[in-house]
Amino acid sequence: MLARMCSDLREVLNIQRxxxxxxxxxxxxxxxxxxxxxxxxxxxxxxxxxxRDGGLWKGGKYAFSGVPRAARYGHLGLVSTLxxxxxxxxxxxxxxxxxxxYSTSMVALxxxxxxxIHxxxxxxxxxxxxxxRYSTTRLLLSRGARVHACSxxxxxxxxxxxxxxxxxxxxxxxSY
Numbered sequence: 723m724l725a726r727m728c729s730d731l732r733e734v735l736n737i738q739r740x741x742x743x744x745x746x747x748x749x750x751x752x753x754x755x756x757x758x759x760x761x762x763x764x765x766x767x768x769x770x771x772x773x774r775d776g777g778l779w780k781g782g783k784y785a786f787s788g789v790p791r792a793a794r795y796g797h798l799g800l801v802s803t804l805x806x807x808x809x810x811x812x813x814x815x816x817x818x819x820x821x822x823x824y825s826t827s828m829v830a831l832x833x834x835x836x837x838x839i840h841x842x843x844x845x846x847x848x849x850x851x852x853x854x855r856y857s858t859t860r861l862l863l864s865r866g867a868r869v870h871a872c873s874x875x876x877x878x879x880x881x882x883x884x885x886x887x888x889x890x891x892x893x894x895x896x897s898y
Contacts, residue, residue: 745766747770750791754800768788787810789804790815792804813838816829816839825850853882856882869892874886
């Protein structure tokens, strides 16, 4: 009898944990620092990822964890809370944030917390250039991002001529 009650209790707790995790992923999309703290205090997994199919899982290639998801949607306080709770994927969050409007402060936070600016060939700089984010591009350059010809080309292709000029000035060679 006692064993059955313990088994039932474990099942209820697992269901509740799944609900907490699903809610945390929703909060990472919608925002809500206080709610995220509440969920994390009750056992939500800061490392859980949501796959493209919508299912929650512990890792894998095509998935967003909480930090990149919150960074993508510009939730600065929420990103800070998730990082304080041990959340990771800073590099993924960096390139997600770099292409978004008003992303400069988010990019600065991620760099201060240790994101690798050179991740995947300075992918964050490429995304900032592609989206025409002049201030974010300037910040990334000031922190040591390397200019690649593809970043200049994508800025020009999308008619972000100010960003392209900034990248050309920052590069050691004027042409590619």
